[in-house]
Amino acid sequence: MQELALVMSGECLDARELELARLVKQAKAGDMAAFEAILVRHERQVLMTALRLLNGNLEDAKDAAQQVFLRLHRSLGQLDESRNFPSWLYRVTINVCRDALRIRMRRPTVPLDEAQHRAAVVDSDEKLRHSEQMRMIYAALETLSERERASVVLRDLEGHSTKEVAHMLQCSEVTVRSQISNARVKIRKFVGRQERRRL
Amino acid sequence: MSCADYETLIALYVENDLTEQEMSCVESHVETCAACSEFVAAMRESQAVLKALRLDRVDDADLAEIRASVMSEVSSRRKPIAWPKLAIAAALVVTCAVAWMWRMRPDVAVVVPSMAAVTVPPAPMTLVHTPLRTKHHPVRAARHARSAPVFKSEPLVVKMFTDDPQVVIYWLVDQNGG
Numbered sequence: 001m002q003e004l005a006l007v008m009s010g011e012c013l014d015a016r017e018l019e020l021a022r023l024v025k026q027a028k029a030g031d032m033a034a035f036e037a038i039l040v041r042h043e044r045q046v047l048m049t050a051l052r053l054l055n056g057n058l059e060d061a062k063d064a065a066q067q068v069f070l071r072l073h074r075s076l077g078q079l080d081e082s083r084n085f086p087s088w089l090y091r092v093t094i095n096v097c098r099d100a101l102r103i104r105m106r107r108p109t110v111p112l113d114e115a116q117h118r119a120a121v122v123d124s125d126e127k128l129r130h131s132e133q134m135r136m137i138y139a140a141l142e143t144l145s146e147r148e149r150a151s152v153v154l155r156d157l158e159g160h161s162t163k164e165v166a167h168m169l170q171c172s173e174v175t176v177r178s179q180i181s182n183a184r185v186k187i188r189k190f191v192g193r194q195e196r197r198r199l
Numbered sequence: 200m201s202c203a204d205y206e207t208l209i210a211l212y213v214e215n216d217l218t219e220q221e222m223s224c225v226e227s228h229v230e231t232c233a234a235c236s237e238f239v240a241a242m243r244e245s246q247a248v249l250k251a252l253r254l255d256r257v258d259d260a261d262l263a264e265i266r267a268s269v270m271s272e273v274s275s276r277r278k279p280i281a282w283p284k285l286a287i288a289a290a291l292v293v294t295c296a297v298a299w300m301w302r303m304r305p306d307v308a309v310v311v312p313s314m315a316a317v318t319v320p321p322a323p324m325t326l327v328h329t330p331l332r333t334k335h336h337p338v339r340a341a342r343h344a345r346s347a348p349v350f351k352s353e354p355l356v357v358k359m360f361t362d363d364p365q366v367v368i369y370w371l372v373d374q375n376g377g
Contacts, residue, residue, distance in 0.1 A: 036270060043262045052252065062265055069269040073276075130254075137252045155214075157252055162216055177211060184210040188245040 020085055028076045035076075039069055042086070045158075046093050052153045053097035056138035060100055067096045090158075090168045094150050101146065140190040148183035151176050156184075200228075205235050213242045286361050290368045297371040301354065 020041070026034035046068050050061035071092055079088070141149055147169070154165045155176075162180070166173045205228055211217050212225045229236050357370035 032270075032274070035273065036266070039266055039269060043265060044257065047257050047262060047265065048255070051255070051257065058257075058261065062261060065265050066268055066272075069265070070272060073269075073273050130251075133248065133251055134255060137249055140249070152249075155216075156246065156249055177216060178207075180216065181207045181210040184213075184242065184246065184249075185206060187249055188210075188242050191245040191248055192241065 017085075024076070024079055024085060028079065035073065038072070042089055043069075045086070046089065049090065049093050049153065049158060050097050052141065052157055053094065053149060054100060054104075055142045056134065060104065064093070064096045064100050067100075068093050071096065084167075087164065087168050090154065091170070094169070098146055098150075136191070136194055140187045143186055143190055144183050145179075148179045148186070151179040152183040152187070155180050202232060202235055202238075205229075205232075206238060209235060209239055209242055213239060213246055286363060286366045286368075290366060293368060293370060301371060 020038070023034045023038050023041075027038060043065065047061055047065045050064040050068070051058060054060045054064060068089065072089065079085070141153070144152065150169060151165055154160045154168060155162065160168070162173050162176050165180075166176045169176065205225065208217065208221060208225050209229070212222060215222075217225065229239055355372040357372060359368040359370060361368065
């Protein structure tokens with residue numbers, strides 16, 4: 001009945017989204033297994049997004065992901081299962097990571113090499129190259145503003161459309177386009193500088 | 200439009216983020232401008248580098264760690280209330296209180312309406328009308344006499360059923376005001 005209502009409401013949800021809506025409904029009713037199923041379904045997405053927004057710091061990303069899911073549990077009562085849940089989750093992830101970055105800015109920074117960077121342990125030339133490339137990209141992302149980073153991560157790394165990114169960031173498509181354009185130019189300049197330094 | 204203006208459009212052009220009209224505008228400029236054509240190539244290269252981040256993976260162990268800590272935190276928030284135990288405890292407290300009140304009850308002083316004006320030796324929990332009141336307010340005294348409760352020594356037993364069929368609460372009500 002609920003599924004029929006969702007389809008009739010014009011949301012045109014596919015089977016996967018209907019299943020998610022059912023899980024959200026069950027979780028709202030206090031079903032812990034349903035909540036865990038939501039967690040399993042979205043934990044990779046949340047952790048990867050957090051990792052990219054937090055410049056590759058895995059420990060901070062794990063803390064942020066935990067915060068996101070605790071916030072989800074607290075907000076279950078207000079969640080509308082017919083709305084776009086993944087979009088809501090991205091928005092919460094972005095907000096939690098923004099708060100984490102602000103907290104990090106207030107505390108003394110640890111040099112990247114000494115930090116628990118996930119690319120620190122390497123055991124082959126290929127892995128070393130990959131690790132260096134990852135480090136450079138994270139460093140490039142660090143040169144962006146919060147909004148630019150969020151836009152470019154959602155558009156270029158998560159693969160969402162400009163319209164979807166605008167919805168997630170709750171701003172206009174024109175603003176998102178401007179942020180993405182600025183971010184890409186900054187990244188291009190950073191990568192260019194790195195290449196010139198290497199030569 | 201200068202090449203600097205095209206730079207921002209090219210950043211969107213390389214990922215097809217422009218309208219058809221804008222796309223054709225950029226394409227026609229790039230065909231005639233070597234610097235912008237070079238910038239398009241450089242921009243495509245840096246986008247490829249950026250997208251390498253898509254290959255980055257997280258370990259399942261990290262995901263399991265997050266899941267475990269979230270589920271543990273959430274479960275500790277939702278401790279279920281042990282209603283049957285709570286009902287038994289409440290029944291015991293009520294029973295003990297009633298038993299104690301029953302033991303501590305004063306000697307019953309039976310006051311009948313006709314005796315309302317009679318001075319009874321003071322005892323706790325009994326209604327006593329002093330002669331002074333009856334003397335000055337005979338009407339009120341008569342009304343008091345009419346409304347004075349008729350005390351019975353038999354306690355009233357209230358039996359309360361709960362959701363749990365094994366828990367029945369008995370409430371002994373002392374009708375002497377206890």
